[in-house]
Amino acid sequence: MKLVILDRDGVINQDSDAYIKTLEExxxxxxAIDAIARLSRGGxxxxxxxxQSGLARGYYSPDVLEAMHQRLRALVAEQGGDVGLILHCPHGPDEGCDCRKPKPGLLRRIGAHYGVPLDGVWFVGDARGDLEAALAAGCQPVLVKTGKGPRTLEKPLPAGTLVFDDLAAVADRLLARECTR
Structure with a gap:
């Protein structure tokens, strides 16, 4: 199985320091949607x-979050693609869970769900916590320059981090890599 794992806010959709609280936001x-669809169509x-600490903070409900994810799935499906498992951490930063990035819990759950070892699986994010979670799970850390990406680039990145302009560029590389095998 060819698996790629994506962060959401700042990678797939616009991010906001004030949180994405509504479906309209x-x-x-x-x-990004085209990139996901192309990856999916490419196997x-x-x-x-x-x-999604906005849940713990009361900024939006689980139903609103689910509506966002349904919109994501529908937009990708319109382009002939599919979004696999979507996992979220609903906890605040001080709750001590194992799923809030930079901890690797979400990534490990995805690997377990698909029965795939995470060694070398690309995890694409825009923030340092994403890169740290990737390393902790054994994934290949990939940074995009969207969302918080420009701020993340202001400090040294973990060794071995790959950097791309956006998710479309990541998809281009993964799909081209498949053609050269």
Missing amino acids: WLPIPG WTVAVATN
Whole structure:
């Protein structure tokens, strides 16, 4: 199985320091939906691992979060693709869970769900916590320059981190890599 794991806010959709609290605020980053659909059509399983502490903070409900994910699935399906497992951490930063990135719990659950070892699986994020979670889970850390990506680039990145302009560029690389095998 070819598995790629994506962070959500700042990678797939626009991010906000004030949180994405409504379906209307959930706006895809240009090219992201197409990138997911292309990966899916190319035989990749695309999973999502996202921190959603806005749930713990009461900024939005589980139903609103589910509506955002249904919109994501519908937009990708319109382009002939599929989104696999979407897992979220509903906890606040001080709750001590094992699923909130930079901890690797969400990534490990995705690997277990698919029965895939995570060694070398690309985890695409825009924040340092994403990169740290990737390393902790044995994934290949991949940073995109969307969302918090430009801020993340202001400090040294973990060794071996791959950097791309956006999710479309990540998809281009993964799909091209398959053609050269």
